[in-house]
Amino acid sequence: MNFLNKHQTIIFGLLFILGLAAMPVASLYKNDTEETGLLRKVVLEAAAPLQKVFVGTRDGIAGAWRRYIFLVGLQEENRSLRQRIALLESELNRTREIRLECERLQSLLDLKDSVSYPVVSSRVMLRDRASHFRSFVIDRGSRHGIEIGSPVMAAEGVVGKVMDVSWSVSKVLLVNDYNCRIDALIQETRVRGILQGGWGTDCVLKYVPQSESVREGDRVVTSGLAGVFPKGLPLGTVIKVSKSPNELFQDIRVRPMANVDRVEEVLVVVRKKQKIGDDELDREKSRKEEK
Amino acid sequence: MIFFVLFPVGALVVIVMQVFAADFLFGGALGMEISLLFVIYAGFYWSVLRGLWAAMVFGFMLDTLTGTAPFFYLIFYVLVFVGARLASYRIYGEAGIAVMAATFICACIQAFLAVLIGVFSGGSFLFSGDPGLAAVNAAFLALISPLLFYLFKKIEDVVNAQPRQA
Numbered sequence: 001m002n003f004l005n006k007h008q009t010i011i012f013g014l015l016f017i018l019g020l021a022a023m024p025v026a027s028l029y030k031n032d033t034e035e036t037g038l039l040r041k042v043v044l045e046a047a048a049p050l051q052k053v054f055v056g057t058r059d060g061i062a063g064a065w066r067r068y069i070f071l072v073g074l075q076e077e078n079r080s081l082r083q084r085i086a087l088l089e090s091e092l093n094r095t096r097e098i099r100l101e102c103e104r105l106q107s108l109l110d111l112k113d114s115v116s117y118p119v120v121s122s123r124v125m126l127r128d129r130a131s132h133f134r135s136f137v138i139d140r141g142s143r144h145g146i147e148i149g150s151p152v153m154a155a156e157g158v159v160g161k162v163m164d165v166s167w168s169v170s171k172v173l174l175v176n177d178y179n180c181r182i183d184a185l186i187q188e189t190r191v192r193g194i195l196q197g198g199w200g201t202d203c204v205l206k207y208v209p210q211s212e213s214v215r216e217g218d219r220v221v222t223s224g225l226a227g228v229f230p231k232g233l234p235l236g237t238v239i240k241v242s243k244s245p246n247e248l249f250q251d252i253r254v255r256p257m258a259n260v261d262r263v264e265e266v267l268v269v270v271r272k273k274q275k276i277g278d279d280e281l282d283r284e285k286s287r288k289e290e291k
Numbered sequence: 292m293i294f295f296v297l298f299p300v301g302a303l304v305v306i307v308m309q310v311f312a313a314d315f316l317f318g319g320a321l322g323m324e325i326s327l328l329f330v331i332y333a334g335f336y337w338s339v340l341r342g343l344w345a346a347m348v349f350g351f352m353l354d355t356l357t358g359t360a361p362f363f364y365l366i367f368y369v370l371v372f373v374g375a376r377l378a379s380y381r382i383y384g385e386a387g388i389a390v391m392a393a394t395f396i397c398a399c400i401q402a403f404l405a406v407l408i409g410v411f412s413g414g415s416f417l418f419s420g421d422p423g424l425a426a427v428n429a430a431f432l433a434l435i436s437p438l439l440f441y442l443f444k445k446i447e448d449v450v451n452a453q454p455r456q457a
Contacts, residue, residue, distance in 0.1 A: 009380065012373050019370040023363070023404060043355040047307055054311040061315070126356060128310045129319025130428060132405035133359040163359065171356070178409045179359045198409065261319065 035148065036164040044137065044166035051125040051137065063090070104265055107155035117230060119153075119267040120144045125169070129261055134177035134197060135160075138266060141168040145270040149228050153267045157234035157257030158182070158222065162268065170268070174260045175235065176203050183226040184235050187219040195220060195235055195254060201261060203236060205252040212250070214241050220254050230269065295344055302348045305329070306356060322428045324398070326353060328436055330368045331393055332443045334375020346372035360408045367404060371397050387437040394436040398429030 036044075108121060122140035140146055142165045150162040152172045160180060164171040173180050176197040184195040184205060191212045193205040208214060218238040224231025240253040306326055313323040326349040333342035350365030358364050375393060382389045402425035 009377060012377050016370060016373045016377065019366050019373065023366045023370075023408065039351070040355045043303065043352055046303055047356055050304060050307045051311075054307055058311060058315050126307065126310055127314065127319075128322070128357040130313055130317070130322030130424070131357050132402060132425065133357060133363075135357055135359050137356060164355065173359050177359050 036166060040164055041166040044141075044164065044169045044171065047126065047137070048139070048169045055125060063093075104155070108265055108267055110155070118145070118270045120146060120270055121265060121267050122170075124264055124266065127261075133179070134174035134260065135163070135171055136174070137169055137171050138268070139169055140268060141166045141170050143167050144268075146170050146268050147270075151229045151233070151269040153233065153269065154258040154260075154263045154265075156259070157236065158229065159256075159258050159260050159263055159266055161228065172266070175256050175258075176201055176260055182229060182235065183223045184220050185223040186214055186238070187221045189213055189218070192223055192225075193252070201256070202239065203254045203256060205238070205254050206249065208250045208252055210243055210245075210247070210250055214238060214250060214252055216241060294341065298345060299348050299352070302326070302345070302352055306349070306352050310357065320424070321431050323435075324428075324432060325439060327368070327371065327397060327401070328394060328432065328439050329443065330371045331375045331390070331397060331436075332440055334372045335379045335390075336444075336447075339376070342372050342376065343369065360405070363405070363408060367401055390436050390440050391433040395429050395433035398432050399426070402426075402429065 105121075120140050122138040122144075125137045125139050127136035138152075146162055146165055148162055148165055150170075152159045152161060158175055160172045160174040160177070161182075162170045163173040174197065175182065175195070178196060178198045180197045182195045183192070185192045186205075189212070191208055191214060193208040195203050195205050197203050205214075205220060216238055220235045220238065222229040222231060222233040222235060234257045236254040236256040238252055239255045240251075242251040244251070309323050309325045313319070313321060316323075330342075330346045330349055333345045337345065346368040347365060350362075350368035353364035353368075354362060374397070378393060382393075405425075
């Protein structure tokens with residue numbers, strides 16, 4: 001103990017350097033198929049009711065603000081009229097909200113009808129938009145058939161994939177996070193690449209050779225080759241293409257089709273029953289047999 | 292002992308609250324990483340065991356709820372705690388400017404490390420966040436840090452139910 005007290009600065013200094021060195025090493029430790037640990041599941045589950053309380057409170061305050069706060073300070077003789085206006089406006093707001101929600105759900109429903117694989121609809125709960133990382137928590141988990149790697153979609157296109165699953169909630173890795181990589185291709189020319197997050201809200205299409213023709217406005221879709229995402233789901237649109245003679249590959253910026261920072265309801269493709277392709281199922285079977 | 296059992300519950304509330312508060316107040320334009328300030332505070336005032344526990348719990352929970360890089364927040368928060376501890380031997384923790392500087396530096400380092408991890412994992416200079424926003428965030432966090440340090444002290448006094456020694 002005396003030794004610890006005497007050399008506290010050195011010990012803490014060493015701990016600091018070790019921690020700094022551990023960080024990049026830890027970042028390399030990534031396994032997309034690894035199951036979420038029990039502790040993580042417990043934290044995700046424990047946070048769920050809290051999130052519901054906060055979502056309720058937030059919506060309540062926002063509603064109260066819209067309905068009442070702007071009435072404060074009005075003259076007495078106008079009060080009843082203003083209250084009537086407020087009531088009507090709040091009713092209008094509510095109707096507007098319901099209409100917007102209906103439209104969003106309708107577009108999700110349209111998407112649900114148009115896809116040939118089973119999907120689970122869910123709501124976004126916790127989202128830290130100011131974070132260095134892009135993820136959010138949804139209110140569906142393994143109980144609803146969601147697995148790690150399950151594709152997550154909005155009406156406009158792919159939003160991301162599930163990275164942690166608890167029993168009733170899951171965490172989604174968004175398409176514009178730099179840890180998210182999706183095998184993609186340009187719809188028109190069938191040029192393949194890997195779509196990776198980065199640069200704020202946009203993504204980068206990597207490993208596209210200089211010789212390939214890519215233009216601004218080209219649509220990027222999932223290739224279906226990695227076996228995670230079904231083929232042909234819309235990912236984004238090419239917004240910038242830069243070619244440099246000294247580089248092997250082109251620098252292609254892609255804007256995600258779905259507004260991942262604003263999306264409120266999503267569909268999660270349930271992979272178990274999903275028709276990715278018989279060959280993928282065969283591969284999975286043979287992998288299990290090998291084990 | 293009760294501290295070690297109850298702290299994770301409090302930490303979970305703080306993390307969920309800080310995410311919702313930032314989203315509600317600033318619409319995602321600014322973050323309010325109160326957990327980071329808490330870890331710096333722990334580095335200045337708490338014992339090693341308690342501080343490390345706090346840093347690890349906060350880091351693990353942030354990793355679980357909002358992080359996408361494995362163990363990023365956990366390691367970073369332990370680093371922040373150790374750094375604050377080292378700094379506390381030489382810096383007077385009651386000085387507002389020292390607290391602000393420590394917070395600003397930590398928040399900037401956090402953004403820098405996030406970029407660095409991107410370099411390691413992606414092989415290129417990628418950063419999911421906005422670098423300008425990260426700097427504004429760091430400045431904002433630094434600005435509110437003395438007030439929050441004061442609040443932490445008050446809360447600690449209430450919890451301990453005894454006046455803080457000067």
